[in-house]
Amino acid sequence: MSQIVVESLTKVFRIAERRAGLRGALAGLVRRRNREVRALDGVCFQVGRGELVGYIGPNGAGKSTTVKVLSGILVPTSGTCEVDGRIPWRDRRAHVRNLGVVFGQRTQLWWDLPVVESFELLRDLYAIPADRFRAVGDELTRRLDLGGLLNVPVRQLSLGQRMRCDLAAALLHEPGVLFLDEPTIGLDAASKLAMREVVRTINREQGVTVILTTHDMDDIESLCQRVLVVAEGKILCDGSLASLRRTVSSERHLIVDLAEGISWNGLDGLPAREVEVAGGRVRLGFDPENVAAAELIGRLTARYPVRDLLVENPPIEEVIAKLYAGGKA
Amino acid sequence: MNEARLYIRLLETSIRSQLQYRASFLTGVAGQFLVTAMEMIGILALFHRFGTLQGWTLGQVALFYGTISVAFAIGDALGTGFDRMAALVRGGDFDRILLRPRTSVVQILGQELALRRIGRLAQGLIVLGAAVWILEPAWGPAEIALLVLTVAGGAALFLGLFVVQGALTFWTTESLEAVNAFSYGGVTAGQYPITIYEDWFRRFFTFVVPLACVSYLPLTLVLGVEDVLGLPAWMRASAPLAGPAFLAAALGFWSLGVRHYQSTGS
Known part of the structure; x- marks a missing residue:
């Protein structure tokens, strides 16, 4: 029984074309020219509970769009997807309660506040019971080595420190599904290893289902049993790394x-x-x-x-x- | 934690973040106060020159001005998050809001309570005080209650305008200064009795953006003056409810917009 079912998911964006120069800008005010971009074009796949799947593809292939549709942020143009039997964008709040998301390029922490205060706000946003918050918080602090960072304002953290805090923030409410969108981008080797170790642990020990998008093939090789390759909005290949190799040559x-x-x-x-x-x-x-x-x-x-x-x-x-x-x- | 407590909690956080930049906060408050004080001096100068405005006395105009200023200051302070939507959408932070198991409205409201609006609020309250001092009215509880209802209705109306402005960013991520014509323009227009304006303008600010319902109509009743539009007292007394009604419609428009949200690239 699959936890995540995606069927012929299609997302078309309409993008207003900008014309060059002042004249073009003025003309654009009067009449818009729209261009259609097909970010997803009939994507189908299924992910079972407890799987750790790599989702890879070149820039602009549709990786982030898929993650956003699966997260309930975007409503697809056509097709469906279900996570735990719920349609993400229709039942958004129930869906995201069991979902953790890390965007490598952005933080979900409050920029001007110490890390611990962001964690406390998340506790209230997700209505995490006090005892679970303490237990999970302590565990993540130990695993990600956050002890010295908790009282530092987020804006003063290095990228590696911030990403470790962001990963902890996405796991505080003990989600059953975790989406990682380029979580190791720009990180030093030690931070990468720590991130991978935690992802591996929560996947193996707690059975959390993970979808990982990345350009870092070391992430894929060290973590993923299965890889989905997407390009131009379509799934090119779905299987283990070994089978992927065999497909190509x-x-x-x-x-x-x-x-x-x-x-x-x-x-x-x-x-x-x-x-x-x-x-x-x-x-x-x-x-x-x-x-x-x-x-x-x-x-x-x-x-x-x-x-x-x-x-x-x-x-x-x-x-x-x-x-x-x-x-x- | 329910939505109301969460809202308070988020506001606390916003205030603490704002106070981290104390100089910026203090200059913001002072700036707001100065801008509105200058406006008021302008009106005083006008009255000094002409005595009355189409038969309205200084005290009466001060009541209109103070009421709408206080209402706007409250609506504006509450709605700052909606005013910032263009930046939230462009920076991708709205994604984050949708990833949390709470309504987007409570989270946007909680984004920021613009404390620097205290300047405008204080100034509005001073003008209201001046109106009372000049008019020396014999108000009973009914008049005072209607005045409070008018301010509350006005705050809801202005908040609604900011919600509409924020919701429009779901269709275009460009900045929508046009809507400011109704919020900032509305506050300027509403500072005077609506009867001094042309018919079409008056109708627009009664039936489309019901500004007259949260200033002129109830305030004529508070002041005990004749309504030249000739509406019965019960209608004028319940007119401020148009504020919450407008806000409700604005929130409906917002939900529609969220479904249309396109997010930004990776």
Whole structure:
């Protein structure tokens, strides 16, 4: 039984066109020219309770629009979606009571107040019982290491500190569903790790369903069992990272460090392709269905003295880039 | 926590944020007071020159002026959040409001209670006091109650105008100064007895934006003067209810707007 059901969701925005120059601006006052932008074009997917799903796509693909429709902020042009049997925009208040949302680009904290006062306001907005507020607050403070930040006005926090506070703020009311919209954008490595750790924990231990939009493939690789790829308002691909790789290409890479003083003289009939040659290091791409790694290594070492070898999957960024490119074709 | 207590709670927060910038707050109050004081000096100068305004005495005009100023100051202070909607929508902060399990209206109301409006409020109250001092009226409880009702109705009307202005930002995120013609223009127009204006203007401010219902009509009853429009007393006494009625209609328009909300890019 799916918790989130999205069916042929379509959202068309009407955007007033601005014309250049003063004359254009004046003309725009009299007659508006509207342009239609189809941000979502028949998006369908389902998410089960307790899943952690990555939702990725190039800029302008419709990621944020999807999140906003699922959050009840936007009313779609057509199609439906349900979360826990509720239609978000129709039953907004009941829906958001069980929902946490983090927008990486914006804060939900009160800019001029100390963090703890924002938390107390959220307690009142969500009507969180005092004992739960204390227990959950203490737990989040410990996990996200907020102890020293609670009495600092939000405007004085660094981005990493603020994002940790924002994540805590989105979890105070113990939502069953969490939407993270680029939560790690611009963060330093330590803050990223802390954020991921908490997201993983609440997903595994408390069974919170998470939808994560991001451009950071490390987020995806370290967190998501399943990935949805969206481009130009359509879902291109839905599956595990491994299946995503297979969709694009089954190619794997063999990294070869040649022995000292040996230079690369080309493939010379080896069943592979040169991806990169840099000094004594060569990266070859090969299709494992065509040639087994062991056989390729055998034939290679027969020709070149080799110091070291490594077989790996191509970086996920490459896979995604290919997928986007394929979607547009 | 119910909506009323939440509203108080949000206001507390807004006030505390405002007091963080004390110099800005103090200059804001002083500025508001000065602007309205200058206006009043202008009127005094007019009276000094001409004696009366189409038969209205200084005391009577002061009552109109003070009543509408107090009503506007209250409506404006309460409705500051709606006045800021364009910025809220453009900055994406309205998304945040929709993500919370509370009505958008209570959250927008709670965004800000503009304390600097104290300047205008104080000035309005001073003018009201001056009116009473000049007129030396023999008011009973009925007149005083009607005056209070008039102020309350006026505050509701002006708040309603700010709600309409805020709701329009759901259709266009450009700033809607046009609506200010009715709120800020209304307060200027309503500072004088509506009978001094042309017919079409009077009708507009009676039936579309019912400004006359929260100034001229009930105040003629308070002052015990003849209503040249010839409406019966019971109608003039209940006229201030047009304020809350206008506010209710404005809130209906608001709900319609929320469904039309387009949000902004990521």
